[in-house]
């Protein structure tokens with residue numbers, strides 16, 4: 001998705017993160033942890049005609065058989081990211097806006113290579129859910145289990161090949177070491193290939209209900225969050241803003257992959273907040289053009305490189321025809337929306353957040369380019 005600008009060194013980084021490498025990593029570690037994205041679960045649920053809950057159990061069971069100890073839903077990390085987004089926007093002066101979301105490595109990679117000076121200073125310092133999960137697994141969870149980060153293997157299953165590049169970035173290494181926080185990333189389609197190779201897929205679901213091996217996925221819990229099957233940052237910012245200030249929310253669909261939301265003051269009718277969702281490179285390029293000419297007045301933009309966002313990521317299950325692709329994508333989105341209505345993990349994330357000490361909270365941030373202010377310190381954890 002990286003706008004066709006992938007280098008040969010990056011191709012090597014993508015190709016070396018294979019399923020074989022993942023299994024090898026599990027075998028050679030004292031503890032293995034897998035983070036699975038909810039887009040993966042919904043894409044596979046549609047393909048294998050199962051409920052997302054049963055599919056989650058199936059994935060958990062599959063990895064358990066291969067020796068994995070914890071299988072986590074990445075939405076848990078996403079909730080951490082969301083809970084910081086509004087606060088980061090408040091700390092961003094109007095002259096530095098729009099603040100741009102950082103969760104999509106396809107966009108970050110494009111920004112770095114194509115419009116670094118304009119875009120990079122505006123990119124959020126909050127890590128992506130995958131990077132937050134990696135930091136917490138190699139930091140918090142390893143310590144909790146009495147292990148050193150080098151004894152722990154952490155892999156992720158994502159809708160996207162660019163996540164492999166993100167995992168190999170220097171900034172996502174355990175501090176002061178060469179150890180990656182996320183050792184390996186495989187795509188949804190790569191996992192599907194392995195799942196269908198193994199027999200007994202249907203029986204697994206029943207079996208999993210019987211045992212007491214518990215992780216979020218083995219219990220079939222998938223965390224939903226406002227904002228559909230992608231980012232969710234823009235929706236969360238609007239929600240937090242309105243909870244604190246009140247206001248009238250108006251959303252307009254500018255095209256299939258571009259939405260704009262404004263909040264108007266209930267007293268003056270003035271627009272007090274503008275956010276946008278900009279998906280797909282064509283829309284991203286328009287955004288860049290408007291930013292260059294200073295015509296972009298938005299406070300926050302959630303940017304995703306793929307048209308349709310992560311539900312339609314390059315690593316998802318593929319279908320032959322365009323019709324089939326569109327039909328299945330609509331099903332994936334529908335399943336995801338249903339999950340949102342079924343689960344609310346906000347409370348438990350808030351509780352976990354209180355328990356995390358300052359050192360771990362600092363792990364939730366990154367910088368794509370050194371800036372003077374350390375956001376983690378500014379937010380006064």
Ligand code: SF4
Nearest residue numbers: 104106160306310313
């Ligand atoms: Fe990956 Fe999602 Fe970005 Fe597509 S939109 S490149 S799937 S993170």
